[in-house]
Amino acid sequence: MASLTHALTAHTRLVGIIGWPVKHSLSPSMHNAAFAARGMDWAYVPLPVSPKWVKEAVLGLRALGFRGANVTVPHKEQVIPFLDHLTPEAQAIGAVNTIVVEEDGRIWGTNTDADGFLNDLLAHDVQVEGEPVLVLGAGGAARAVVYALARAGARVTIANRTLGRAVELARQIHMVLPGASFRVVEFSAESLTREAEAHTILVNATSVGMWPDVEASPWPSSTGFGRIKVVYDLVYRPRLTRLLRDAQAWGCRVIDGLGMLVRQGAESWRLWTGQVPPVDIMRQAVEEALREG
Ligand code: ATR
Numbered sequence: 001m002a003s004l005t006h007a008l009t010a011h012t013r014l015v016g017i018i019g020w021p022v023k024h025s026l027s028p029s030m031h032n033a034a035f036a037a038r039g040m041d042w043a044y045v046p047l048p049v050s051p052k053w054v055k056e057a058v059l060g061l062r063a064l065g066f067r068g069a070n071v072t073v074p075h076k077e078q079v080i081p082f083l084d085h086l087t088p089e090a091q092a093i094g095a096v097n098t099i100v101v102e103e104d105g106r107i108w109g110t111n112t113d114a115d116g117f118l119n120d121l122l123a124h125d126v127q128v129e130g131e132p133v134l135v136l137g138a139g140g141a142a143r144a145v146v147y148a149l150a151r152a153g154a155r156v157t158i159a160n161r162t163l164g165r166a167v168e169l170a171r172q173i174h175m176v177l178p179g180a181s182f183r184v185v186e187f188s189a190e191s192l193t194r195e196a197e198a199h200t201i202l203v204n205a206t207s208v209g210m211w212p213d214v215e216a217s218p219w220p221s222s223t224g225f226g227r228i229k230v231v232y233d234l235v236y237r238p239r240l241t242r243l244l245r246d247a248q249a250w251g252c253r254v255i256d257g258l259g260m261l262v263r264q265g266a267e268s269w270r271l272w273t274g275q276v277p278p279v280d281i282m283r284q285a286v287e288e289a290l291r292e293g
Contacts, residue, residue, distance in 0.1 A: 005036045008043055014065065015272050016045040018057050018079070018099075019072035023048070026289045027070055030265050033285030037278050042067075049075065058082040061101050068100040068272045070265075071109075076140065083109040092176040093143050098268040110271070113144035116264025118152055123263075124255055126201070126230055129153035134195050134228070136187070136218045137205035138165035141234050145205045147173050150180035157183040157195060161206075189220035196226025202247075204233045209241040217242040225250045236261055237290065262286055 017027050023046065031044035049057040051074065058079050061069055071079050076095035080086065083099065087110040090096045096109035121128060131154050135146055138160035149156050150173055160166035163186060170182040185191050196202075202225070208218040225231070231247035236257035244254040266277035 006041060009041070011041055013040075013042045013067050014045065015042065015068050015070075016047040016066065017070040017072060018047050018049045018054075018075055020050060020074060021048055022046040022072065025072060026261070026286050027072075027265055029285045029289040030262065030282045031269060034266075034269055034278050034282050037281040038275070040273070042273070051075070051078070054078045055082050058099065058107065061099060062105050062107055066101055068098065068268075070098055070268055071096050073140075079109065083107050086110070088176070089114055089147070092147050092173065094172070095140055095143065097264065098271060100271050111144060112264040112267035112271075113141070113260070114148035114151070115267050116260045116262075117145055117148045119263040119267070120255070120259035121152075121232075123259060126232075126255070128201065131155065131201055132157065132199045133201040133203060134159065134192075134199040135203045135205055136160070137207075138162070138169045139205070139207075141207075142205035143169060143173075145203055145234070146170075146182075147177070149203075150177045150182070154201075155181055157185055157199065159185045159187045159192060159195065161187045163187070189223060192220055193223045193226070196223065196228055199226075199228055201230045201232070202228045202252075204231075204235065204241075204243055207235070209233065209243050210235045211237045214238055215242055217246060219243050219246065221246075225252050228252055230255065233257055234260060239290075258283070258286060258290075 028044050035042040079096050084106045085108045090109050090111040093111045098110050098112050101107050133149050133154045134157045136159050158166040166184045170184050204218050206218045208216050231252045232255045233241050233244050234257040235241050239256045248254050262283045266279050269277040
């Protein structure tokens with residue numbers, strides 16, 4: 001892990017990550033590398049918070065003079081009642097991944113996953129406006145992706161193993177973005193084979209294929225990718241998942257989940273510091289931390 005390059009003093013600005021556990025988080029490496037690169041007297045600390053102390057942890061940020069924090073599993077929804085207000089993103093996604101503490105003590109929450117995802121698509125020159133996009137999954141990660149895509153004007157289809165969760169996700173995002181159109185389809189091989197002919201972009205927002213289950217894929221093995229041109233996998237451990245390898249062999253352009261991870265972090269960093277984040281430094285730090293395991 002990247003080590004701090006400066007001594008901590010009473011002047012050091014503090015941010016951190018609240019989760020349970022947080023020991024595997026790549027965020028401390030990513031954010032501290034960015035502070036070091038800019039010569040800033042800031043530190044980002046892992047804050048393991050048991051589920052029974054979530055309220056005390058959120059209010060404690062203010063008491064302890066923190067500028068803010070990231071929030072990770074399992075607290076992304078649990079922190080909400082203790083915040084003074086939420087941005088429309090956090091409201092729509094129903095989860096907070098970034099807390100900001102203002103000088104006057106007000107604490108607000110937002111969610112940078114949607115912007116992180118869209119910024120990464122932009123960086124890869126992938127246009128989604130008007131495009132038919134097939135999203136696999138209906139959990140927390142899928143929520144951010146579906147909201148981001150709908151806001152950007154994509155025509156979104158959701159497929160999820162538990163169909164009811166996909167229906168509920170579409171219903172909730174439709175309430176905040178009434179102009180957006182959604183379809184919900186079954187997660188079966190037959191259904192996905194059919195949908196592959198009607199979509200140009202595929203996004204995996206399920207956890208299937210994540211280490212250690214690296215030979216698993218959310219896409220049916222008997223099926224090609226039809227008219228799909230771009231496959232985006234939110235999984236980043238491993239970088240090249242089974243899904244991306246199969247898609248690459250079919251001739252699709254593939255994008256791994258590292259960019260979204262880096263860019264959601266970069267957006268949090270921007271909110272806390274008010275400065276333009278050094279995205280490339282943050283990416284390098286995450287790549288290094290991943291290599292070190
Ligand atoms: P996250 O916050 O990472 O999205 P989550 O909310 O637990 O985590 O959601 C995990 C997603 O992966 C869900 O869409 C889940 O499908 P279900 O809603 O049916 O549970 C999906 N998922 C997990 N394991 C899966 C598997 N073996 N096959 C298909 N989908 C799976």
